[in-house]
Amino acid sequence: MDENRILEVKNLNLHFKTYSGNVQAIRGVDFHLNRGETLAIVGESGSGKSVTIKAVTKLLPDNAVIDSGEILYEGQDILPMDDKKFSHLRGNDISLIFQDPLSSLDPVMKIGKQIMEAILIKKQGTKREAAAKALELMRAVGIPEPEKRFNEYPFQFSGGMRQRIVIAIALACNPKLLICDEPTTALDVTIQSQILDLIKDMQRERDLSVIFITHDLGVVANVADRVCVMYAGKIVEVGTVEDIFYDPRHPYTWSLLASMPSLNTSSEDKLMVIPGSQPNMLVPPKGDAFAARNRYAMKIDFEREPPMFRISDTHYAATWLEHPDAPKIGIPALLRHRIDEQLREEATS
Amino acid sequence: MIKYIIKRVIAMLITLFIIVSLCFLTIRMIPGDIVGQGAQPEIREAMEERYHLNDPLPEQYVTFLKNFFTLDFGESITTYPRSPVFNVIMDKIPLTLQLNLFSLVITIPLGILFGIIAALKKNKPTDHAISVMVVLCVSVPSFVFAALLQYFFAFKLGWFPLLLELEDKGLTLTKLWSMVLPVLALSFGGIATITRYMRAELFEALNSEYMLLSRAKGLTRMQSTVRHAIRNSFIPLCNIIIPMFMNLLGGSMVVENIFGIPGIGRLTVMSISNSDYFLTVAVLFFYSIISLLSVLIVDLSYGIIDPRIRIGGGKTVE
Numbered sequence: 189m190d191e192n193r194i195l196e197v198k199n200l201n202l203h204f205k206t207y208s209g210n211v212q213a214i215r216g217v218d219f220h221l222n223r224g225e226t227l228a229i230v231g232e233s234g235s236g237k238s239v240t241i242k243a244v245t246k247l248l249p250d251n252a253v254i255d256s257g258e259i260l261y262e263g264q265d266i267l268p269m270d271d272k273k274f275s276h277l278r279g280n281d282i283s284l285i286f287q288d289p290l291s292s293l294d295p296v297m298k299i300g301k302q303i304m305e306a307i308l309i310k311k312q313g314t315k316r317e318a319a320a321k322a323l324e325l326m327r328a329v330g331i332p333e334p335e336k337r338f339n340e341y342p343f344q345f346s347g348g349m350r351q352r353i354v355i356a357i358a359l360a361c362n363p364k365l366l367i368c369d370e371p372t373t374a375l376d377v378t379i380q381s382q383i384l385d386l387i388k389d390m391q392r393e394r395d396l397s398v399i400f401i402t403h404d405l406g407v408v409a410n411v412a413d414r415v416c417v418m419y420a421g422k423i424v425e426v427g428t429v430e431d432i433f434y435d436p437r438h439p440y441t442w443s444l445l446a447s448m449p450s451l452n453t454s455s456e457d458k459l460m461v462i463p464g465s466q467p468n469m470l471v472p473p474k475g476d477a478f479a480a481r482n483r484y485a486m487k488i489d490f491e492r493e494p495p496m497f498r499i500s501d502t503h504y505a506a507t508w509l510e511h512p513d514a515p516k517i518g519i520p521a522l523l524r525h526r527i528d529e530q531l532r533e534e535a536t537s
Numbered sequence: 538m539i540k541y542i543i544k545r546v547i548a549m550l551i552t553l554f555i556i557v558s559l560c561f562l563t564i565r566m567i568p569g570d571i572v573g574q575g576a577q578p579e580i581r582e583a584m585e586e587r588y589h590l591n592d593p594l595p596e597q598y599v600t601f602l603k604n605f606f607t608l609d610f611g612e613s614i615t616t617y618p619r620s621p622v623f624n625v626i627m628d629k630i631p632l633t634l635q636l637n638l639f640s641l642v643i644t645i646p647l648g649i650l651f652g653i654i655a656a657l658k659k660n661k662p663t664d665h666a667i668s669v670m671v672v673l674c675v676s677v678p679s680f681v682f683a684a685l686l687q688y689f690f691a692f693k694l695g696w697f698p699l700l701l702e703l704e705d706k707g708l709t710l711t712k713l714w715s716m717v718l719p720v721l722a723l724s725f726g727g728i729a730t731i732t733r734y735m736r737a738e739l740f741e742a743l744n745s746e747y748m749l750l751s752r753a754k755g756l757t758r759m760q761s762t763v764r765h766a767i768r769n770s771f772i773p774l775c776n777i778i779i780p781m782f783m784n785l786l787g788g789s790m791v792v793e794n795i796f797g798i799p800g801i802g803r804l805t806v807m808s809i810s811n812s813d814y815f816l817t818v819a820v821l822f823f824y825s826i827i828s829l830l831s832v833l834i835v836d837l838s839y840g841i842i843d844p845r846i847r848i849g850g851g852k853t854v855e
Contacts, residue, residue: 245753247749247752247753271757271758272757275752275755275756275757275760276755277755278752278753278754278755279753279754279755279756280755283753284749284750284753286746286749286750286753288746291745291746291747292746292747292749292750293747293750294747294750294751294765294768294769295747295769295844295845296768296769296772296843296844296845297765297768298844305751305754305756305764306754306755309754309755309756309760310755341844341845343844343845354750357750357754358753360754361755
């Protein structure tokens with residue numbers, strides 16, 4: 189086992205039992221997270237990114253069934269652990285920040301008590317120590333007048349402030365792994381960047397390993413070291429931020445990047461739109477799940493699932509275009525142009 | 538807050554006035570002889586004199602109101618001749634209250650318990666079984682339960698006495714034993730109502746985002762259910778538990794008759810059938826006060842229990 193890997197997910201397969209059948213939410217996901225690194229998982233809604241981290245934190249709803257796979261935290265498979273045993277890891281070692289800070293705090297419990305609860309439940313000190321720690325955390329995440337705010341209720345806090353509290357709670361027990369599930373989606377753009385900066389600061393100060401779930405590529409470029417692109421319950425491309433942003437290989441990654449506005453996009457420019465919608469995961473399509481929406485799809489895409497092709501030590505993509513026999517298509521012109529522009533800008537600055 | 542309470546109390550007084558007036562008019566419009574048929578002419582005359590029964594109705598109404606507002610509720614005419622109505626009611630309250638409190642003591646914990654079980658086992662056989670019981674208990678009126686319980690457990694099996702034991706003044710074992718059936722009959726509906734609410738509220742709370750966060754903090758499923766979900770679902774529950782004190786008084790009207798309990802409920806029925814109008818109005822007045830007060834207490838208790846209203850809603854309450 190690689191000592192440097194804090195988390196490793198191996199061939200995770202998972203489905204949801206629903207009235208209309210089994211939804212294949214995760215179909216063979218593999219990824220790992222190195223210590224001190226930030227991994228971003230991107231993909232559109234329903235691609236399975238939240239489900240993946242819910243599996244990692246064992247917070248899956250009751251109708252989820254894990255078919256196969258291993259989730260190794262520091263070399264230890266967490267899937268067979270029971271609720272009590274894993275609750276020990278959760279909070280202590282692994283922490284979570286959720287999408288919606290407006291509803292993720294208990295509305296009838298005082299803020300201070302909610303932070304203290306995380307500390308007390310792990311028996312990391314007496315009540316007084318916990319209170320002192322809670323105040324310190326509130327100060328660290330940038331809550332003004334923490335002594336006064338300590339005894340207030342969540343409804344007295346704004347959205348951004350609540351997300352700061354959620355971050356304080358997540359950090360209360362000095363976790364090693366922090367998982368952020370779209371932590372800025374529900375917030376204003378200005379607050380978004382504050383929260384992102386806060387998470388980055390906390391990561392640096394506390395030497396956290398971070399998994400960042402988002403569909404916002406701007407956020408990815410801002411925070412991540414490595415990126416996993418997910419589509420229809422699979423990771424289709426994985427690489428460093430540079431790999432993904434400057435040398436994307438999977439047509440889905442191309443489409444994602446091309447559909448994102450850049451600073452140079454003028455109001456006349458049309459953004460690329462990915463045609464169609466994600467396949468119905470009750471009956472996952474044969475071959476590459478993205479084939480039906482892919483302009484560059486070849487016959488084989490509809491017949492056989494592409495394996496992960498190695499591009500470099502850090503960069504892998506699951507597309508037949510990387511096969512030695514495939515026609516050399518290359519990045520679409522629009523995207524090529526944009527990447528070149530960005531590279532030029534970076535070179536000059 | 539104080540302004541709000543004063544407003545509510547004034548509104549309550551107006552409501553009470555309307556209720557009392559309506560009671561008076563309705564009772565007096567019911568056909569029947571207040572004095573009672575076959576009474577001696579002298580007695581009839583004396584009673585008509587004493588209770589101003591021959592005055593025009595509006596005049597009687599004014600006298601009645603005047604007395605009523607000086608807290609002179611009049612005296613019982615035929616049911617308990619010449620006893621002040623106030624004393625009659627006071628006499629009846631302890632027994633009714635006793636029964637109702639016993640009933641509440643089993644209703645609230647059982648209702649909450651079943652509700653929690655049903656919510657935690659939602660859509661599993663346990664939940665379905667509880668739901669069937671709930672539907673049954675909510676839809677069957679308490680007097681049907683009373684009659685059935687009395688028939689099977691008291692008459693057929695003979696485990697319990699048919700009627701309430703009244704010989705013992707204090708709370709003896711025999712008296713407690715005889716109270717079991719009426720208390721049960723009074724409780725079924727309440728248990729079902731609380732179960733239904735508790736299940737719905739708790740289920741919603743269990744699926745909320747703050748439950749995920751509390752799990753993320755490292756609380757086990759059990760810990761976060763007890764500390765967060767149940768706590769949150771109690772708030773809306775107050776809305777139905779407090780008025781239950783009132784509902785039980787109403788429910789006891791027929792149940793008390795079945796088990797021969799000389800309580801407030803039975804008094805109401807008797808006073809109406811005897812056209813004992815002072816008594817009827819006073820009893821209905823008593824009911825109205827309790828129900829209005831319980832509504833007021835519910836509204837105020839929200840402000841105490843729920844911090845969102847206590848602190849945040851100072852202005853919005855009005």
